[in-house]
Amino acid sequence: MKPLDSVKGKGNLWIFGYGSLVWKPDFAFKMSKVGFIKGYKRRFWHGDTFYRGDEEKPARVATLIEDEESCTWGVAYEVTDSQIEGSLQKLNLREVVLGGYITETVEFIPKEKGQGALLALVYIATSDNPIFLGPASVKEIAAQIATCSGSTGHNIEYVVRLAEFMRLYCPEVEDEHLFSIESAVLNIFHDCGGIEPPDQKSILPGAT
Known part of the structure; x- marks a missing residue:
């Protein structure tokens, strides 16, 4: 059974986000819940050559690494x-x-x-991906994140907004x-007089 098939119910589906999805889902949903999944740790080990970086300077974004002792917090969205x-069409293109990323169920x-x-449903980048770093x-x-930007903004925004969540x-x-x-990352910018961190007000969805 494919992961997507296993989470499709009679008219509703839950999608777990642990990276940019926690503050920018960019798809229609009925409700959201803050919570966690077990058996995974969040790590900035995946590359991004479009949204927060490019081919010459891949950004660092989050993925999940299996770890029995860990849990990862984020937001689950119910789409109905x-x-x-x-929603799945948008996420398939984006993720x-x-x-x-590939899909798994958690x-x-x-x-x-x-x-x-x-x-x-959750999206995970694995080590066999060509842009896995x-x-x-x-x-x-931090040094890599400090130098990267892509079509949706600077790599530092991704980190700051996730930490603020x-x-x-x-x-x-x-x-x-x-x-x-x-x-x-923030120390690099402060020491070098670089760009200011993004405004952290009103950045998150109506998570409950």
Whole structure:
């Protein structure tokens, strides 16, 4: 059974976002829930040659790496009925065609108490992808992010907005990888007198 087939229900589908989807879903959805998935850690190990970088300077964006001891926080979006086809078409172009991600199914656990686990579709970039960049030190990742921009903006915006989401919606969670990269990137700009970080106000969807 294909991952997509396994999450298609009778008129509704949940999609889990852990990168730019947490603050810029760009598709129609009925509702959203903040929560987490187990068995994966978020890492800036994937390349982006379109949205936040280009062929000469690939950006660093997030993917999920399997790790039994970890969990990754993000947002799950429910799309229903007529929203499903259009949403999946947009995500296929954004995440698969241009991003190089594949689809998997995961168990999403909402942060809100009393809510049961949900089966959700998630997009993951694996090491066999041509633009997968792999692990690097925080310093190396930050230096790469500081020099990259693409069709939707600077690579630093991706990092800052994702970190801001975590602080606003998951303040009790310490995402060491994300926050250490954000700190290193901002230090580069402050030390060099570079561009200002993006405005962090009103950047997130109406997550509940």
